[in-house]
Amino acid sequence: MSLISVAPLVIILLLLISSFVLPFLKKPIKTSLPILGALTLYAWIHGLTYLGKDMYTIQAGHAEPPFGIALRVSAVEIVIGLLFMTVTTLIIWFSAQQFHREVGEKQQKTFLVLVHLLVASLLGIVYTQDLFNGFVFIEVSTLAACGIIVVKNKADNIKAAVKYLILSSLGSGLVLMGIAYLYALTGYLDMNYIHEALVPIASEKSRMILISMVLFMTGAGIKSALFPMHIWLPDAHTAAPGASSALLSGLVIKAPAVYFLKVCVMVYGYNMINQTAFLQLILLFSGTGMIVGSLFARTQKNMKRMIAYSSVAQMGYIFFGIGLGTPAGMAIAVYHMLGHGVTKATLFLVASTFIDKLKSYELSSLKGVGREMPFEMAVFTLCGFSMVGIPILPGFISKWNLALATIETGQVWLLAIILVSSVLNAAYYFPVTINGFFSDEEGLKPNDNHVAKAPLAVLTALLVLLGALSGPILKLIEAALT
Amino acid sequence: MSILLDNFIEVGSIILFAIGFTTLLVHNNLIKKIIGLNIMDTSIFLYFISIGYIDEAHAPIFKEGVVQYVNPVPSGLMLTGIVVAVSVTAFALALTIRLHSIYGTLELDEIMKMREENI
Numbered sequence: 001m002s003l004i005s006v007a008p009l010v011i012i013l014l015l016l017i018s019s020f021v022l023p024f025l026k027k028p029i030k031t032s033l034p035i036l037g038a039l040t041l042y043a044w045i046h047g048l049t050y051l052g053k054d055m056y057t058i059q060a061g062h063a064e065p066p067f068g069i070a071l072r073v074s075a076v077e078i079v080i081g082l083l084f085m086t087v088t089t090l091i092i093w094f095s096a097q098q099f100h101r102e103v104g105e106k107q108q109k110t111f112l113v114l115v116h117l118l119v120a121s122l123l124g125i126v127y128t129q130d131l132f133n134g135f136v137f138i139e140v141s142t143l144a145a146c147g148i149i150v151v152k153n154k155a156d157n158i159k160a161a162v163k164y165l166i167l168s169s170l171g172s173g174l175v176l177m178g179i180a181y182l183y184a185l186t187g188y189l190d191m192n193y194i195h196e197a198l199v200p201i202a203s204e205k206s207r208m209i210l211i212s213m214v215l216f217m218t219g220a221g222i223k224s225a226l227f228p229m230h231i232w233l234p235d236a237h238t239a240a241p242g243a244s245s246a247l248l249s250g251l252v253i254k255a256p257a258v259y260f261l262k263v264c265v266m267v268y269g270y271n272m273i274n275q276t277a278f279l280q281l282i283l284l285f286s287g288t289g290m291i292v293g294s295l296f297a298r299t300q301k302n303m304k305r306m307i308a309y310s311s312v313a314q315m316g317y318i319f320f321g322i323g324l325g326t327p328a329g330m331a332i333a334v335y336h337m338l339g340h341g342v343t344k345a346t347l348f349l350v351a352s353t354f355i356d357k358l359k360s361y362e363l364s365s366l367k368g369v370g371r372e373m374p375f376e377m378a379v380f381t382l383c384g385f386s387m388v389g390i391p392i393l394p395g396f397i398s399k400w401n402l403a404l405a406t407i408e409t410g411q412v413w414l415l416a417i418i419l420v421s422s423v424l425n426a427a428y429y430f431p432v433t434i435n436g437f438f439s440d441e442e443g444l445k446p447n448d449n450h451v452a453k454a455p456l457a458v459l460t461a462l463l464v465l466l467g468a469l470s471g472p473i474l475k476l477i478e479a480a481l482t
Numbered sequence: 483m484s485i486l487l488d489n490f491i492e493v494g495s496i497i498l499f500a501i502g503f504t505t506l507l508v509h510n511n512l513i514k515k516i517i518g519l520n521i522m523d524t525s526i527f528l529y530f531i532s533i534g535y536i537d538e539a540h541a542p543i544f545k546e547g548v549v550q551y552v553n554p555v556p557s558g559l560m561l562t563g564i565v566v567a568v569s570v571t572a573f574a575l576a577l578t579i580r581l582h583s584i585y586g587t588l589e590l591d592e593i594m595k596m597r598e599e600n601i
Contacts, residue, residue: 139566
């Protein structure tokens with residue numbers, strides 16, 4: 001095993017260890033940022049070496065699966081891992097300039113410790129091949145995610161965190177029950193072994209398998225804000241400080257969705273999920289989410305709340321892809337996670353720049369801001385374009401391919417949902433841009449707080465790059481999922 | 483009926499799960515919600531451990547002359563599960579204390595009412 005091939009395990013371990021060292025440092029940001037940067041570089045070297053090669057596993061410890069824990073490394077895990085590392089580093093870079101102003105110098109230390117823990121656990125959820133190990137990482141990520149909401153010690157934050165914590169624990173309880181069902185059926189926890197043991201008994205125990213599927217869907221659905229279970233998301237993502245919102249909306253809600261996708265593909269397999277009514281259930285929830293989430297977003301007056309509701313709609317797209325039950329659909333779900341992760345993180349960072357400079361949460365305060373802050377408004381516009389689905393940007397590519405995959409499965413009427421949702425997206429992103437650039441009203445004067453622009457520029461470049469390279473990326477992901 | 487009686491541990495744990503689940507969702511009091519959460523978690527532990535349990539087998543510690551041990555894997559997993567549940571409970575209680583010091587009540591609907599009045 002070379003040093004490059006074990007990168008995922010080393011990155012997770014180093015992040016966990018560093019999170020315990022940070023509290024003892026005087027200026028933790030000066031240590032945290034280089035660590036994250038170096039690890040991101042390491043992840044990219046690993047990613048570029050192993051993307052397109054065969055999937056392999058890394059053993060954590062001496063025992064071999066089914067008893068030991070293995071990390072699975074294929075194109076899906078690599079691209080999502082790269083997304084998590086890169087976006088986190090950029091968010092922390094951004095927050096270095098701004099976070100202490102919003103929350104306070106002392107809380108910044110806590111925040112960084114929690115972020116290291118959070119990213120380690122998110123990477124763990126993505127890479128692990130062991131169901132129970134995934135559950136433990138999910139719980140760690142829940143606690144850390146609640147932590148980065150309450151670093152800002154306001155009544156709103158605590159209220160939102162309590163709601164999030166209780167619903168999240170409910171979700172992980174359901175996931176654990178699903179794991180218990182599968183363990184009772186097969187006696188394994190390793191995804192591949194469970195699959196092999198499930199296939200011969202699939203028809204005999206179909207009811208128990210269906211129950212476990214629904215348990216996983218509800219559990220992961222609560223954590224990933226699948227439509228009817230999304231009620232915690234707007235509060236939590238609005239109350240959290242800017243950098244935390246970007247992390248929560250861009251990354252944290254993706255990880256359980258990846259876990260769910262891996263359970264669908266590796267544990268049950270395409271045959272088994274296509275034989276049950278389970279996929280229709282996901283399509284129903286995600287389809288409603290895509291439309292209702294956008295409708296809610298349209299009526300919001302608070303900038304961050306609008307972006308948060310837009311996340312509900314976008315998570316609908318991801319689950320819609322999973323619900324199609326084909327390799328193409330799953331690949332788009334993964335691609336949309338990449339696209340949405342970058343876009344939403346950027347949007348929240350831009351929003352927190354606006355809030356920092358204008359001292360107002362209202363969407364109406366953005367009128368005429370385009371003249372004073374053209375760069376920020378342009379970034380916002382570009383991200384809005386991606387959400388709506390303007391060609392070349394990732395949002396368009398996932399919608400286009402989602403439509404193609406839908407036609408392939410023969411459920412043509414579902415196209416209507418994608419179209420309506422896109423139109424609704426346009427209905428709440430375009431007015432902000434139009435008012436921002438072309439309003440005659442004199443806008444609010446921004447104060448001269450220094451806010452970093454470079455991370456936003458890098459994120460925007462990443463966004464365009466993701467769109468431009470969509471062909472090869474989708475091909476890689478799909479090859480890993482078949 | 484005999485299926486229910488034969489698998490009384492499983493049935494019991496599912497009933498406990500339902501009790502915990504409804505307590506968590508229906509009650510407005512935060513402490514009751516946390517209690518519900520714990521009942522739910524415990525029911526899963528019970529279910530999991532019953533999977534690995536073998537009648538009259540010994541605890542998985544090596545001893546001369548013992549032929550059969552219970553399956554140690556579920557117990558080991560649930561040890562981790564208990565740790566996780568304890569930390570979630572502790573965190574939830576800490577947040578509850580904070581919330582109580584701000585609003586002076588533990589009922590979520592009253593807190594919602596106060597927030598609306600403030601806005």
